[in-house]
Amino acid sequence: MSSIWIPVALSQDILSGMAIPAHLPGHDLVVWRSASGRIAAWHDRCPHRGMRLSHGFVRGDFLSCIYHGWRYGENGHCSKIPAHPDLVPPAAIKVPRFDVREKSSVVWVAPTGQAGEPVDYRGFTGFRSLSVNAPADLIARAVEGEERLAGCSVVLLVQALQGRGCNLHVLAAEGYDTAQLDGLSLAIEVLRRRLEQAVAT
Amino acid sequence: MILYDYVLSPSCYKVRLLASLLVAGIDLRPVDFHPGAEHHSPEFRALNPAGTIPVLKDAELVLTESGAILTYLAAVNAHEWLGHDDPEMQARVANWLAFSQRLTASAGAARLHDMLGFSGDIDALRVQATDALRELEAAIHARRRRGGIFLAADRPTIADIACFPYAALAPDGGVSLDSYPSIRLWMRAIRALPGFIEMPGIHRLHEQMPEPGPMPDVVRKESA
Numbered sequence A: 001m002s003s004i005w006i007p008v009a010l011s012q013d014i015l016s017g018m019a020i021p022a023h024l025p026g027h028d029l030v031v032w033r034s035a036s037g038r039i040a041a042w043h044d045r046c047p048h049r050g051m052r053l054s055h056g057f058v059r060g061d062f063l064s065c066i067y068h069g070w071r072y073g074e075n076g077h078c079s080k081i082p083a084h085p086d087l088v089p090p091a092a093i094k095v096p097r098f099d100v101r102e103k104s105s106v107v108w109v110a111p112t113g114q115a116g117e118p119v120d121y122r123g124f125t126g127f128r129s130l131s132v133n134a135p136a137d138l139i140a141r142a143v144e145g146e147e148r149l150a151g152c153s154v155v156l157l158v159q160a161l162q163g164r165g166c167n168l169h170v171l172a173a174e175g176y177d178t179a180q181l182d183g184l185s186l187a188i189e190v191l192r193r194r195l196e197q198a199v200a201t
Numbered sequence B: 001m002i003l004y005d006y007v008l009s010p011s012c013y014k015v016r017l018l019a020s021l022l023v024a025g026i027d028l029r030p031v032d033f034h035p036g037a038e039h040h041s042p043e044f045r046a047l048n049p050a051g052t053i054p055v056l057k058d059a060e061l062v063l064t065e066s067g068a069i070l071t072y073l074a075a076v077n078a079h080e081w082l083g084h085d086d087p088e089m090q091a092r093v094a095n096w097l098a099f100s101q102r103l104t105a106s107a108g109a110a111r112l113h114d115m116l117g118f119s120g121d122i123d124a125l126r127v128q129a130t131d132a133l134r135e136l137e138a139a140i141h142a143r144r145r146r147g148g149i150f151l152a153a154d155r156p157t158i159a160d161i162a163c164f165p166y167a168a169l170a171p172d173g174g175v176s177l178d179s180y181p182s183i184r185l186w187m188r189a190i191r192a193l194p195g196f197i198e199m200p201g202i203h204r205l206h207e208q209m210p211e212p213g214p215m216p217d218v219v220r221k222e223s224a
């Protein structure tokens, strides 16, 4: 099943007050969580001079650029320019946004205004995200139908990265203990090595 | 205690960082590593025949390995940073100190190649750096599964300080950290420690810095 929603990270990996880099085909993103816990996904480019906003920092419900401190609210509008504290920033200064959802503790991103919601994998929760140095389509085919690893029920989500292989987001059924999850983590490492070796040969 | 120091050396930064976290007084003696290559001078090699930095000198004691220097600083100033609570923890710390040399030899060498034009098989170095970072990522995730974040204990130890700088600076050598969520959280925890200090390319948590004033901050743009 194809969906416009792309998994870019696991919820557990973006704490309140954090901004991280993420990727869609053709776009670099900053994904950040406000102090009140709301998640947002924007172009990773400051409208001022183009600095990556994923290097920026979160204060309250605002994301600030690290370069000159321009500050953006959750709607993407610039709300403050520290070098000109008395200026009300023009409404045209605005960071393009994407739609974003959190379902099954996965952060999903899609272009704004599209219909439909991401798949909800009920009973599963995000376990690990890891990069695989192999093309996404090959990996998606190789892991298709893979529902058990090391005795654990899993969902494997493949996220294409432009020219950089792909990310594998592993969801596990809820309720496993630490020993089972240790086994799952090892099995994921084995899987990645196998996939990369298969592509290399 | 005298630290023979170079401001852009991540290995020297390990020592400065730990000293700051422990509020331990050390005197810095700058070495003109680049472009002066002072570490190759006969005088410096009389002190450290290997011609490497950092070197820590405390009276008659001369230490030339960063892991040994971190161990000594912690043993003198704050025993809990040694991570010697039990044999397992002690062995973990020793393992991470040795592992940190793999980061230096891979991510560190890739960085010297890209930033200072040092020779080296850059593709091979990046593959080795990726291997080391993947091992670090998996280990930190295992700690997270147990409610922790630091490498060897439920508190920071010299193991974390030994591995932190070269992991944090991996992008300088063309190795992206974007796909390492556990390393990101671990670095965040280290950057939030009281007494944390910066080096070029490694910043404290900006959330904790004062509001930017009317003058623009001068911040290095990423060299990506």
Ligand code: FES
Pocket: A046, A047, A048, A049, A050, A051, A065, A066, A067, A068, A069, A070
């Ligand atoms: S580039 Fe972002 S504030 Fe200047």
